[in-house]
Amino acid sequence: MFGHEFRDKYFTLLEDGVLSVNHGSYGHTPTPVFDKYVQYIRNEYAYPDRYMLREQLPEYTEALQLISDKYLHCDYHNVALVENATTGVNTVLRSLKFNKGDRIVMASTVYGSCYNTVRFLAKRIGIVPVVVDLPYPLEDEEVVARFAKELPGSKLALFDAITSMPGVRVPFEKLTKLCKKHGVISLIDGAHSIGLIELDLGTLAPDFYVTNLHKWLYVPRGCAALYVNPQYHGEIQTMPISHSYIDEDVEPIVDDSLISKFHFIGTVNFASIASIKDAIEFREKTCGxxxxxxxxxxxxxxxxxxxxxxxxxxxxxxxxxxxxxxxxxxxxxxxxxxxxxxxxxxxxxxxxxxxxxxxxxxxxxxxxxxxxxxxxxxxxxxxxxxxxxxxxxxxxxxxxxxxxxxxxxxxxxxxxxxxxxxxx
Missing domain, CATH: 3.90.1150.10 (Aspartate Aminotransferase, domain 1)
Structure with a gap:
């Protein structure tokens, strides 16, 4: 069923002669999903006022419900959509209240852009980066043990679900539980996860989890889901701060707070969000x-x-x-x-x-x-x-x-x- 014939029929956007064995970096969108994506762009441009004021929010909410029910297995009110995993990590790290001397623990295999965000906070605020060396190959217990040495007294731990290079699965479930034990905020970079491994964020209940929809789920670039534990709905803010800003000290935090904040933060291309349902349908009906x-x-x-x-x-x-x-x-x-x-x-x-x-x-x-x-x-x-x-x-x-x-x-x-x- 799959293979080159499937590519010739459903992945025709790839240039002739290109042989892709690097799906993990950027993902590829099937042609039928991309065609829908273009259709949604045309719909936006056909009548911008109607789209922005009447259609955009229902599309956004529907997309949240689909990915939360089918893949993340959590309440959709705890999920926001952002452009990519790096944006999601930045959204968290630049929203939380850090003090000089706060420790952020991260692995030596951390993604470069996320590492640079921590470097920025070290320079700007004076947080202390703590790097856990992970010289693979390692057993899961070794990874957990290395983090366990550094977590006590730390403010936040940043770790992957699956690292970028090398592409290895991290025991993020065990690390999340370890963070809870030590009262450390867990921020999971799950860029490689949705559509690749099974997730149950409702049960795991990390503090934050971000995953790219345009990698393994076939959604057009760029689109990612950011899970936010309910206790942080007030503290978390959008990037950039925009019309939807809610002052947690003044305004009450309700179930729809994340949706109110994130569904519209400025004029961007919303077609990737609208395409989520088509990517899921392609996976179910065309791929089996x-x-x-x-x-x-x-x-x-x-x-x-x-x-x-x-x-x-x-x-x-x-x-x-x-x-x-x-x-x-x-x-x-x-x-x-x-x-x-x-x-x-x-x-x-x-x-x-x-x-x-x-x-x-x-x-x-x-x-x-x-x-x-x-x-x-x-x-x-x-x-x-x-x-x-x-x-x-x-x-x-x-x-x-x-x-x-x-x-x-x-x-x-x-x-x-x-x-x-x-x-x-």
Whole structure:
């Protein structure tokens, strides 16, 4: 059912020749959903007054109810829609009341934009960033134990549901419970989660959780859901502060407070929000439901890793004892660079203590992959190794990963050169 035929029929926005194994970074929208998205833009422009005053709020509320009932499993009054996960994290961190010396605990694998937001608060307010080193591969208990050492006396903990690079599942449920135990505010960056893993925010009841709808749920960019625990409905404010500002010290906080604040903060493109119902319908009717999507992508992810390791027998799948770090649809390969040098007979090696050299090599190879081979698998040079992430989607087949592993090898040869006795 899925694979290249499915891509040719339903993912026609992808340029001819582009081979995408990087769904996790930005997501792809199916053509039927995108067509609806364009239709909603036209509807907005056809009669702006009618749309803004009569249609926008019902669309927004309907979208909240759908994702809350079907995916987040929580009261929709506790959810707001924002542009992306970074906006959601900023909304929380720049709304809460911090004092100089307050500790914010975060993992070493924190997403770069979120790390920069914490840096901003450190500079502006004087909060103290506390970084928990997570040198994967790790067992879940090790991750929890490392956080447990730093949480007592802290104000807030920022952690992922699934990290970006490497793409590993974090035991966020256990970390949330640990935060409750120590009276620490939990802020979960679940950018990679809705449409990828099952969520039950009503039961988990974190303080804050943000997840991108445009990654794994197929909603057009950019659109994300921000869960806010009811005790913070008064404190949380929009970015930017706008017409809907509610002074928690003056005005009563009611069930619709988040909706009142977030449904309209200025003139933007609302079509992504209107498209949420169409993305969900596509998943249910065209794809056959969540289980069908998950099964295909998970099977393909393990097959893609097995194929790459067959080509690079010195590579390892990033996992742990119970495979609990492997999220559905994403796998990570750990490849010793010295073995790549030997395997491809590269003429030169790489100084892993020279950040400038690492960045230069990474950017050049990344550009070669995109320009010469019309593909991209996120990778990084780390501690003498190459870490590479594959995303697997319903429009992919195993041959895609054969292609990208070969392409990566060719790029290494082009950048580093080969020994006189070897051939390209």
């Amino acid at each position: 439901g969540e289980d069908a999507i998950a099964q295909y992508c998970q099977d393909l992810s393990f097959k893609s890793a097995k194929l790459a390791i067959a080509k690079w027998p010195f590579a390892q799948l990033l996992t742990n004892r119970h495979n609990s770090v492997i999220p559905p649809s994403m796998v990570n390969l750990i490849i010793p660079f010295k073995d790549l040098v030997s395997h491809y007979q590269l003429a030169t090696s790489l100084d892993f203590n020279n950040k400038e050299a690492l960045d230069k090599a990474h950017d050049a190879i990344d550009i070669m992959l995109m320009d010469d081979y019309k593909s991209r698998a996120p990778f990084l040079f780390h501690n003498g190794e190459v870490w590479m992430r594959f995303s697997c989607q319903i429009y992919n087949e195993l041959s895609d990963y054969d292609y990208v592993t070969n392409a990566f090898g060719h790029c290494l040869k082009k950048y580093f050169g080969v020994t006189p006795t070897s051939k390209l």
